Amino acid sequence: MESSTHTAAALAERFGLVLRGDGAAEIDAVATLAGAGPRQLSFLSNPRYRGQLAGSAAGIVVVREDDAAGLDRTLLVARDPYVAFAQIAALFDPPPVANPGVHPSAVVDAGAEVDARAEVGPLAVIGARSRIAAGAIVGPGCVIGEDCVVGAGSRLVARVTLVRRVRLGDRVLIHPGAVLGADGFGLAMDAGRWIKVPQQGGVAIGDDCEIGANTTIDRGAIEDTVLEEDVRLDNQIQVGHNVRIGAHTAMAGCVAVAGSAVIGRYCLIGGAAGIVGHITICDRVVIQAMSLVTSSIDVPGEYSSGTPLMDARSWRRSAARFRQLDALARQVQALDKEKT
């Protein structure tokens, strides 16, 4: 983290916030409400932490107008305190900038093209016909295969693999262990044995996407697997071949998306949810954690599957009855019919 000092007045002006209290109040770090000291800035966004506001020693707090009433301390009032906090916190943790040059331990194919303003870290490998654009950072231990593009200002943190035919837009951020462009899982059964279906497509990642640690995105079978701009994937997500994910969609960790699924824009997919193959989900759909989407969704809204958590003894009783549910429903119908 970088060391720098900011006054409440300067922050208000820079980020378009409303100042209450002492404009000369200085901070040189951010912190949680509970943990902040007088030279630190904190924020209140999630209402469950409202109780911590009164006792917080934070020098400045970013709040919503509603939460500001009656507080006798230095505040920055924001329409969305979480957004304002994110912007202020970034002052102390600016994203790394490329330190141009190729580390001597990296192995770069003679047919690869690395811009003079790009950084290639120690022990990275770059394959034939791949191109690393200006300002891009290829971190330590990354392996980039053939026919890939890393767009301007993109960053592969460390140990990322782009297997083949992977094209990243600009400002894409990929975390360690992610694998983009591995063979899609295409198999045909022939005379009792599997034969492999060649995977001749690529992967196309739009500008400003973020891909989490150990997430995998397979190459398309014929055409590309596509993430539109500003898609945000958390860790350990699996995206099958020929999937298309719309702009601004975000997925929490461990989601599994099967081949050829098409997902709309501004969707939110909860952790460990599953999406089967060859279906379409429209824009602005929210899928709850660990739910399974088994058919297309064409109405925006929130969807769930599964059953609630119960103590194991009660659960076993409900689960046993689930097996008999059709018989139970028929019994009720019969009773209903007989009652007259």
Add this chain to the structure above:
Amino acid sequence: MESSTHTAAALAERFGLVLRGDGAAEIDAVATLAGAGPRQLSFLSNPRYRGQLAGSAAGIVVVREDDAAGLDRTLLVARDPYVAFAQIAALFDPPPVANPGVHPSAVVDAGAEVDARAEVGPLAVIGARSRIAAGAIVGPGCVIGEDCVVGAGSRLVARVTLVRRVRLGDRVLIHPGAVLGADGFGLAMDAGRWIKVPQQGGVAIGDDCEIGANTTIDRGAIEDTVLEEDVRLDNQIQVGHNVRIGAHTAMAGCVAVAGSAVIGRYCLIGGAAGIVGHITICDRVVIQAMSLVTSSIDVPGEYSSGTPLMDARSWRRSAARFRQLDALARQVQALDKEKT
């Protein structure tokens, strides 16, 4: 992809297909029905794409006999169009062949044995007493520990780890980020602290297996974890210690198989399904996506668990009733008893 040109007549003869139309029609690539041009070959296998057939500009289409009727274009009729397509597509994307030799940046233990016809890529590490057979490819950034075998013609694409005592058969294909031979998860609780149970077995992978990106297969506790021949695992699958998977079984992404489970031959395990430990599944079992197998299965067929996706509001009502299901069933029984 390689560039090559093939006529309809030549393809028909080479792969045993029935030619309809112009045997001299030439193609030099494959494509989807919707995307194909006149010098490309496409196929129809999944009935949901049948509507695209009439409008497709493909020069040649591979179809089933049933779908060929009344079509006035160049066709190759196949018993299984997907198999035929896979074979034809492979003409344009032949698997890479070992480029013999050890890259100067690789670190090979003096006690390892690398066949002169094997390829060891940049920045790979090969440990003591490990053996790389003829025609094998160990890609960039792979780490092979001690006492491993990579069989003839096998390929570790990049950044694959074989930890210890991992023996691969011939023509095994492993995608980046996969980890084979890590310690099985063996723990015993002793006086309030965990102690580690040594994992002295290995991993044995049969011929023609394929292992997906970031998939993990642990070493056995005493004996080996075993995949029989032609097992196909997609990405991010976890296989616990001492599991045994029968020949020709395929698993979609994100499946979790707990220790000592035994799975039969020709099983199909859907994405994100779970299989608990110490159970046995017979041959030819199909498990639906995200289902959990909690006890042995000895009848072939298709199995499921879970509940269907619903809009969240309706789901909350059903879920609340699930908690009370046993009481509901008792109430129905009482009503049924009282009715006479």
Add this chain to the structure above:
Amino acid sequence: MESSTHTAAALAERFGLVLRGDGAAEIDAVATLAGAGPRQLSFLSNPRYRGQLAGSAAGIVVVREDDAAGLDRTLLVARDPYVAFAQIAALFDPPPVANPGVHPSAVVDAGAEVDARAEVGPLAVIGARSRIAAGAIVGPGCVIGEDCVVGAGSRLVARVTLVRRVRLGDRVLIHPGAVLGADGFGLAMDAGRWIKVPQQGGVAIGDDCEIGANTTIDRGAIEDTVLEEDVRLDNQIQVGHNVRIGAHTAMAGCVAVAGSAVIGRYCLIGGAAGIVGHITICDRVVIQAMSLVTSSIDVPGEYSSGTPLMDARSWRRSAARFRQLDALARQVQALDKEKT
């Protein structure tokens, strides 16, 4: 595995076990009951293997008092045979000891501090201000970023990534592909686009923790993500930012823990279970495989969600009825009301 020979009498004395039979019986390996020969030691702990005891050729068997009755062979009677077996097996598979020194192919930042008694393997990378303590092993292909600590006697097996600000205690064991300290998944939506919330915390891992292959543990947003001592995580587990996991808790493979969840001590989390964010689980809670925890738990015990596995045809009937469950319950209430 090391070769060494031990008598029943010596093992009994060393580990505080009760000897029955021939104290001079010698073994030089461990094995399963079914696979053991006369110079091998086996054990019986899981009752499902009791039937194998009579036929086992093992030279020595470790058993519970209850199982020892009437057996005319050399036995070591233990309160917990699995613990005793783990201790005896470790004689044949001692954990590796650091071979001090830095491999010439490793890339160590001038500002890093590597203890002279630590081992840094081939092609490892160690970043600025990171410290590797005495007896630690950083295996081949590991990448350690800036401001990290690897405590005394800890071992990163191979290809482990510590991204930034990750502090490991002593004797921590991390398996290949694990990624600790990647950015937490923090996003705020601003005018229709995501903006990234800086992740300024770190990861703190207590003494004696074990982290499985391809497991990911993100850095905290402001404060640290914390694992207390002796936490045991299997493979492919995802731990979000600011999670806290209590001492001696163990998780099976593929568990997903969302951000800011707090999990108690001595919990057992089953495979592929999910835990949503911002909740608290008390000590000594057991979560069954693939269950989803959606709210805080303050009573120790065992918890489940989901439905049992069924043949797919029956399942479809039950699943259809689950959708109508609220209507069914209302119908039953109406019938119950009308009956009088």
